[in-house]
Amino acid sequence: MERVGIVGAGTMGRGIAYVAITHGAQVTLYDVAPGALESAAAQIEAWLREAMGKGRLDEAEAQRARERLRLSTALEDFAQAEVIIEAAPEDLALKQEIFRQLDRACPPDAILASNTSSLSITALGAVTRRPERVGGMHFFNPAPVMRLVEIVRGLATSEETLRALSDLARRWGKTPVLVKDTPGFIVNRVARPFYLEALRLVGESVADPSTVDRLVRALGFRMGPFELMDLIGLDVNLAVSESLYRAFFEEPRFRPHPLQRQMVQAGRLGRKTGRGWYEYP
Amino acid sequence: MGTQPLKERILIVGAPAFAEDLGGMFLEQGYPTAVLVWDGEPPFALSPDLEAEARSAALALEILPFPIESKQALIALLDERLPPEAPLLSLCLTVSATQVARWTRRPGRVVGFAALPPLTRETPIELAIPLTGDPTALKPAKAYLERIGLRIEVIRDAVGMALPRILCALINEAAFAVMEGIASPEDIDTAMKLGMNYPRGPLEWGDLLGLDLVVAILDALEAEHQNGAYRASPLLRQMVRAGRLGRKTGRGFYVWG
Ligand SMILES: NC(=O)c1ccc[n+]([C@@H]2O[C@H](COP(=O)([O-])OP(=O)(O)OC[C@H]3O[C@@H](n4cnc5c(N)ncnc54)[C@H](O)[C@@H]3O)[C@@H](O)[C@H]2O)c1
Numbered sequence: 001m002e003r004v005g006i007v008g009a010g011t012m013g014r015g016i017a018y019v020a021i022t023h024g025a026q027v028t029l030y031d032v033a034p035g036a037l038e039s040a041a042a043q044i045e046a047w048l049r050e051a052m053g054k055g056r057l058d059e060a061e062a063q064r065a066r067e068r069l070r071l072s073t074a075l076e077d078f079a080q081a082e083v084i085i086e087a088a089p090e091d092l093a094l095k096q097e098i099f100r101q102l103d104r105a106c107p108p109d110a111i112l113a114s115n116t117s118s119l120s121i122t123a124l125g126a127v128t129r130r131p132e133r134v135g136g137m138h139f140f141n142p143a144p145v146m147r148l149v150e151i152v153r154g155l156a157t158s159e160e161t162l163r164a165l166s167d168l169a170r171r172w173g174k175t176p177v178l179v180k181d182t183p184g185f186i187v188n189r190v191a192r193p194f195y196l197e198a199l200r201l202v203g204e205s206v207a208d209p210s211t212v213d214r215l216v217r218a219l220g221f222r223m224g225p226f227e228l229m230d231l232i233g234l235d236v237n238l239a240v241s242e243s244l245y246r247a248f249f250e251e252p253r254f255r256p257h258p259l260q261r262q263m264v265q266a267g268r269l270g271r272k273t274g275r276g277w278y279e280y281p
Numbered sequence: 282m283g284t285q286p287l288k289e290r291i292l293i294v295g296a297p298a299f300a301e302d303l304g305g306m307f308l309e310q311g312y313p314t315a316v317l318v319w320d321g322e323p324p325f326a327l328s329p330d331l332e333a334e335a336r337s338a339a340l341a342l343e344i345l346p347f348p349i350e351s352k353q354a355l356i357a358l359l360d361e362r363l364p365p366e367a368p369l370l371s372l373c374l375t376v377s378a379t380q381v382a383r384w385t386r387r388p389g390r391v392v393g394f395a396a397l398p399p400l401t402r403e404t405p406i407e408l409a410i411p412l413t414g415d416p417t418a419l420k421p422a423k424a425y426l427e428r429i430g431l432r433i434e435v436i437r438d439a440v441g442m443a444l445p446r447i448l449c450a451l452i453n454e455a456a457f458a459v460m461e462g463i464a465s466p467e468d469i470d471t472a473m474k475l476g477m478n479y480p481r482g483p484l485e486w487g488d489l490l491g492l493d494l495v496v497a498i499l500d501a502l503e504a505e506h507q508n509g510a511y512r513a514s515p516l517l518r519q520m521v522r523a524g525r526l527g528r529k530t531g532r533g534f535y536v537w538g
Pocket of ligand 1: 008013094
């Protein structure tokens with residue numbers, strides 16, 4: 001049974017905590033914002049009940065899972081942790097400060113992992129005295145449902161650390177893939193053309209968004225690129241496009257499209273604002 | 282019960298698997314169909330039947346994705362022999378329909394289409410008329426393809442059409458990732474299937490399409506846009522040189538049994 005510390009009890013942190021406690025790990029969930037831990041605990045309770053309702057957990061298992069969760073507002077509670085997964089907001093300076101603190105608060109042989117989607121694992125490891133024991137553990141949203149975890153190898157990350165994180169992901173019922181620390185890792189990078197080519201087609205008046213979506217669905221994709229942008233949020237999608245474009249020093253393949261920016265300027269962010277490429281009355 | 286009226290004669294000329302699959306669909310619907318296979322490698326050695334088949338065809342489909350010189354020769358030949366009213370559908374993956382129309386004396390009867398192998402009844406088909414074309418030519422072309430059960434979307438003519446462009450850009454990005462050693466082909470495909478719900482991994486898809494076709498489409502797009510966005514991964518070029526074209530040669534990113 002592993003002892004795991006999770007930093008940040010937001011969307012991802014609480015999802016990862018749920019996965020961990022339902023697969024036997026002892027979890028300390030840490031956050032600094034008032035109310036964040038309570039809200040996370042309530043969400044985790046709701047997931048446990050849902051799993052019981054569907055017969056995936058019995059009462060005894062759910063009870064044991066509950067007992068494995070500990071809420072914390074002090075990093076000293078990580079003094080016994082073997083693995084830490086950081087899921088704080090996506091801000092390099094903030095995450096580097098957290099990694100400095102973790103380096104001091106955690107046992108020297110503990111592995112420090114980050115759930116970052118776009119920041120450099122190498123840059124996080126570099127502020128610690130244990131860069132070989134710093135790696136990426138990139139879960140997908142919603143973490144309880146999505147099977148994929150990208151295990152990210154920073155420039156200094158050791159084989160042992162990668163093996164330990166991959167094994168952990170497997171014990172938690174996930175499928176790990178191994179990727180070097182490069183912008184967007186695998187998924188956020190390789191998926192870029194799915195959106196950008198679709199935007200270029202519409203930008204060049206070759207086809208309209210609904211035609212492109214129909215064609216793409218007919219090929220077997222569950223959603224077309226425009227529907228998917230509406231679901232993700234056009235602002236989020238633009239931010240990822242811009243971040244990759246910058247990170248690759250303006251490689252033309254990653255150039256964002258003016259239509260993306262215009263939609264964001266118009267406040268048509270997708271489902272969450274009631275309108276994006278489509279309307280959601 | 283009377284006898285079925287004779288259906289119109291269909292002529293299909295071009296790349297082996299593609300031409301045969303499409304021919305099979307027309308035959309199943311009772312169309313007298315001639316399938317003449319040519320992979321585009323010179324010399325141009327089509328069956329002597331081409332002459333006769335072309336003269337009696339109500340619809341011709343030319344499905345040679347590349348090389349471009351062979352495609353042009355084939356189009357010229359069909360243009361000379363087809364009845365003036367017969368629509369000429371040309372597979373437009375690496376050229377625009379407008380370019381194909383320019384090779385003929387019948388720009389009004391030319392319709393471009395795009396579909397990606399392997400061809401099944403589920404494969405979506407894109408149709409586009411040349412800039413110089415006649416929208417009325419679209420109607421019979423569309424009707425024939427719908428009668429054999431294919432799904433049609435009409436778009437505006439452009440090199441690479443819609444799906445080939447999206448798919449080849451995805452495959453190219455995945456190939457860059459392999460070249461840079463960021464992850465194994467298996468892990469890249471697994472990540473895209475599990476992380477994005479893609480029905481297939483992009484590298485597996487490249488192997489199915491044929492990496493020579495993928496490079497040909499990317500090169501055509503790069504020649505058209507000249508913006509670097511379609512620059513093919515050098516790894517893809519190396520694989521094509523090595524004959525690792527994917528499933529059809531037994532090896533691409535994967536080994537095929
Ligand atoms: N949301 C997604 O779809 C998704 C998917 C994969 C990865 N990620 C990554 O996961 C990380 C977290 O994203 P999220 O969506 O869960 O964000 P979120 O805003 O929902 O949660 C972040 C949490 O961190 C807490 N926090 C802020 N500063 C802190 C500090 N100094 N110490 C401890 N906790 C602190 C906040 O109070 C909040 O509860 C980011 O790096 C993000 O890029 C997000």
